[in-house]
Amino acid sequence: MVILVRRGRIQGPSSNLQPGVAGSLGLRPSEIPRFLQRDLVLLSDDGIMFENFHVLCYYGIPRGKIGRMFKEAREIFGYENGVLASKLEAYESLVLSKPIVIKLVTCCPLLLVGDIDSEFVSVINKLKGVNIGCDWLARYLSDRKTYNWLRILETMELLDKVGFKDERLSSLLKAYPDLVGEASGNKAYIMLEKFHKVGLQMNEIDNLVTDNPEMLLEKSVKRILETLKFLKRIRMEKQFVVRFLLCHMKLICSSSLLGPRAVWNRLKIGRDQLCQIIKEEPLRLFSLASKTNNSRIKLDSLDLRNAEKTVFLLKLGYVENSDEMVRALKKFQGRGDELQERFDCFVKAGLDYNVVSQLVKRAPHMLNRPKGIIEKKINLLTDYLGYPIESVIESPTYLCYSMERIHHRFSMYIWLKERDAAMPRLTLGTIVGISNTLFVSYFVNTHPEGRATWENIKKAST
Structure with missing residues (x-):
């Protein structure tokens, strides 16, 4: 089909094609002038562009995604004959299926610019090494995000260094697929670097991530970085920061903090005084600086027990x-x-x-x-x-039952089993949970000596 593109308007060969051509390519009419170099252009007049457009279509790229690819990686529409097709085939040669390649290049058009992205190849090999299929990666890619493969690779390698190897790394990525994204991956990398700078040891970071894998999610990473920045600005000692991270990571991940200046201005105290307050009662950080003003759960200084209970929950x-x-x-x-x-x-x-x-x-x-x-x-x-x-x-x-009740009934049940007068392996609910009247009827009275034995058991414990 021949597509006519005029500044501010896209036309097809007949009037019934005019309204939707721009939308079908994923472009708004208002975006078109930015990409045109002369007043009137037939797409078919630019032979190279038209050929590359057809290569993408024939490969299976949805037409609605091609406009975005043009905006983000315009270079690919200037390739000589055969170059673009060879690049698509090169990614298939990495043992990627065609549907996966389609998802990859529509979400990350820059993969088709220049040579095969070596960082991307390393990420793929890393995923294969921990038995995660490439279809998993394609499933979580989004054309609403950008991807920095070097940062993703660095994050995965850092996770490997802190102990997430093979099956552990595989389980982590499956549980938290958002780690494969520039935003979360980049920030997580920065966060782990800051952990090193404040003095956390590799084994401590390993334990932190193992116990709190949700800390690697973007929302949690943002809150951890907020906390580190807050403590740095009030000039808190590194030793305290390390101890605070190790003891309160769950609460840190769930709390969004105000800046320290807002806190000391509100309390009408100085930086050093705020630092001393938090040093003496660490959990006051969350009550004094939390952005959440929820009356249902208050972590105030008068109820630290509630704060500790919240961490446990x-x-x-x-x-x-x-x-x-x-x-x-x-x-x-x-x-x-x-x-x-x-x-x-x-x-x-x-x-x-x-x-x-x-x-x-x-x-x-x-x-x-x-x-x-x-x-x-x-x-x-x-x-x-x-x-x-x-x-x-x-x-x-x-x-929930008293020690006395449990001991009495276990003793009676054991005595009856030794005489084949009770069924083995009855549930605890049957042995301990039924009323005293039913226990006497169903257990004690089933043996001629049962009542005397039951009385002796009760007397022995008094």
Whole structure:
């Protein structure tokens, strides 16, 4: 088809083609004058441009994307015959399918300018090395973003240096595909460099990223850089900054801060006084400088316990300032450090961290007992009754009952099993959860000596 382009207007060979030709190429009529060098141009009159236009069309590039490619990489429309086709084939030779090449060059037209982009090739090889298919990359590319392949490569290499190798890097990228983008990749690289400058060791950075992979997302990176800038401007010592990053990364990632000048002007104090306040009570940084003024969750200096609890809940996966978070703050009893200690009891007993996270979100009351009591109940379950720790997954309410009730009923159940008077492996809900009347009826009275034994068990514990 012959397309006629006039300044301010695009025409087709017949009137019914006039309205949509510019739009079909992804260009607005107002953009056309910038790309024209004379008053009237038939696209077919420029043989080289017309040929390259056809190469893209025949290859499968959507017409609506060609205008953007023309704006961002005009050089490709000036290639001699065969050059553009050979470049497209060269990218296919990297074991990329045609649909992937189409997605790549429409999102990143500059890949077709000059020789094959060596940084891009390195990124592809890196992805292949961690068993991520190139179709994954194409799936997350967007023509609304720009991509700096060198920065992406540097970010991936830095992640490799801090311990994200092979499967770990693969899992990280699959969980957070936004890392493959100039904005997030570039800022994440800058952030990690700043970590080195303040004194974080490689193993500390590794642990930080492992425990808080969401810190690599663009929104989190921005907030971390804000925090580092804030602490630098109030002249906070590097040793404090390192300790602060290691202890409060979850809260840092979820808090957007005002600038320090706005804070000390509002409080009518000086820079050194603000620095001293935060040094003495680190969590006051979030109450004094937070941009969020949400009355539902306030991290003020009079309620540091609530702030610590919020940090713990963020680790469990609760969303900042959500209604679910508000309800959880009421259900979980104790300071954040106490809740963490209780949580760790189950991990040390053998449950997977993620399993415990889901379990306590489903049954918050599990953590509303002192650490010592939780440990004793776990020991009664595993050492005395001989049940696996996984038993609490189906019966988390077991942990809510008194030690006396648990010990009495376990003792009776064990005595009955030894005499083949009770079924093996009954659930904890059946053994401990039923009423006293039902327990006597279903357990104690099933054996002639059951009632006497039951009374002896109760007397022995008094």
